[in-house]
Amino acid sequence: MKQISRIALAGVVLAALTTAAQAGPCLTVILTGTQGGPSVFNGQAGAGTLVSYGDDSNNCGAMKLQFDAGRGTNMRLSQINVTPVQLRAIFLTHIHGDHTEGLPDVMMLRWYLKGPKIDIVCSADAVSTLGFTNSCRNYVSHIADAFLQSGEIAERRSEDSARLAGGPADLANVVTFDPKEERQVVWSSGDVKVSAIRSTHISGHASYRVDTPAGSVVIGGDASNDVPAPPRAHSTSDQVERLANGADVIVHSTIHPVLGPDRGSGFPAQSFYRQSLASDLGAMAKRAGAKYLMLTHLAPSLGTARHNRWNVPGGALTEADYRKAVEAGGFTGTIIVGTDLTTLRLPAK
Numbered sequence: 001m002k003q004i005s006r007i008a009l010a011g012v013v014l015a016a017l018t019t020a021a022q023a024g025p026c027l028t029v030i031l032t033g034t035q036g037g038p039s040v041f042n043g044q045a046g047a048g049t050l051v052s053y054g055d056d057s058n059n060c061g062a063m064k065l066q067f068d069a070g071r072g073t074n075m076r077l078s079q080i081n082v083t084p085v086q087l088r089a090i091f092l093t094h095i096h097g098d099h100t101e102g103l104p105d106v107m108m109l110r111w112y113l114k115g116p117k118i119d120i121v122c123s124a125d126a127v128s129t130l131g132f133t134n135s136c137r138n139y140v141s142h143i144a145d146a147f148l149q150s151g152e153i154a155e156r157r158s159e160d161s162a163r164l165a166g167g168p169a170d171l172a173n174v175v176t177f178d179p180k181e182e183r184q185v186v187w188s189s190g191d192v193k194v195s196a197i198r199s200t201h202i203s204g205h206a207s208y209r210v211d212t213p214a215g216s217v218v219i220g221g222d223a224s225n226d227v228p229a230p231p232r233a234h235s236t237s238d239q240v241e242r243l244a245n246g247a248d249v250i251v252h253s254t255i256h257p258v259l260g261p262d263r264g265s266g267f268p269a270q271s272f273y274r275q276s277l278a279s280d281l282g283a284m285a286k287r288a289g290a291k292y293l294m295l296t297h298l299a300p301s302l303g304t305a306r307h308n309r310w311n312v313p314g315g316a317l318t319e320a321d322y323r324k325a326v327e328a329g330g331f332t333g334t335i336i337v338g339t340d341l342t343t344l345r346l347p348a349k
């Protein structure tokens with residue numbers, strides 16, 4: 001009898017060891033918001049991407065990195081059972097509101113729940129050609145001023161003194177870097193390394209690359225070509241292309257050619273040219289050798305006949321319209337036309 005139970009126990013131990021050995025590294029890329037630009041359509045959340053890394057035993061969830069945090073980020077995270085406390089770091093591509101409006105909400109809840117300090121990684125102050133300063137550091141250091149002024153921070157702190165006196169801003173460890181022409185590592189932890197590169201959209205815009213043993217993901221943000229308008233070789237960023245070389249996944253904001261100045265929508269040419277065309281992204285993803293291209297921040301959104309204040313020539317676009325544009329660029333990998341909470345897993349299950 002003893003002999004049998006010993007054999008059974010050995011079997012259980014062997015099975016456990018086998019499971020541990022099979023717990024391979026994995027990552028997920030989840031679009032927490034896909035709205036492009038300041039307007040809102042049909043409940044879409046503002047731009048953001050959650051990259052989550054781990055192994056099979058924790059459902060790829062050991063380390064959660066948020067890239068941009070547009071309107072409604074907290075709502076989308078709640079739908080996948082992620083609380084702000086679980087985020088390990090937040091990276092911002094630029095300080096336009098459609099990429100940052102959700103950050104006060106995320107930080108306020110993290111503060112309320114008494115989460116630990118968090119790295120918020122972004123560009124150092126950058127002066128635009130018109131002389132304005134884009135300051136991520138200022139944005140974050142004033143992230144909850146209204147709640148300080150209203151008295152809420154003091155009141156909630158009186159209920160629990162473990163909450164920091166300065167409110168959510170006190171939780172933020174702002175890590176800034178000067179975006180360069182070549183990629184530089186701006187954050188790392190264990191097996192995970194995040195690099196950044198300068199890219200063109202507004203001053204201080206940066207694009208990121210996450211490298212993990214399960215694969216690599218590039219977050220292009222709203223990057224476009226340094227040449228602000230045609231004639232130019234393509235609308236995409238040469239820096240992002242270098243950053244994406246050999247990456248598995250490219251997540252990128254995009255605009256459809258239908259909003260171009262030649263199509264009569266009235267959409268401002270300057271805004272059109274500072275985004276990457278879906279067709280050019282297809283060509284870039286092909287040159288970079290990416291396996292997956294995830295389109296996000298779609299302009300126009302799927303299914304709307306109006307983009308912001310302008311009519312979409314020919315009417316609302318479908319997923320097939322974006323897919324066709326990417327294919328026209330020659331990309332033969334997997335095209336994902338993003339909607340909120342679209343999820344990609346590496347390796348695929």
Ligand SMILES: [Zn+2]
Nearest residue numbers: 037096098222
């Ligand atoms: Zn944007």
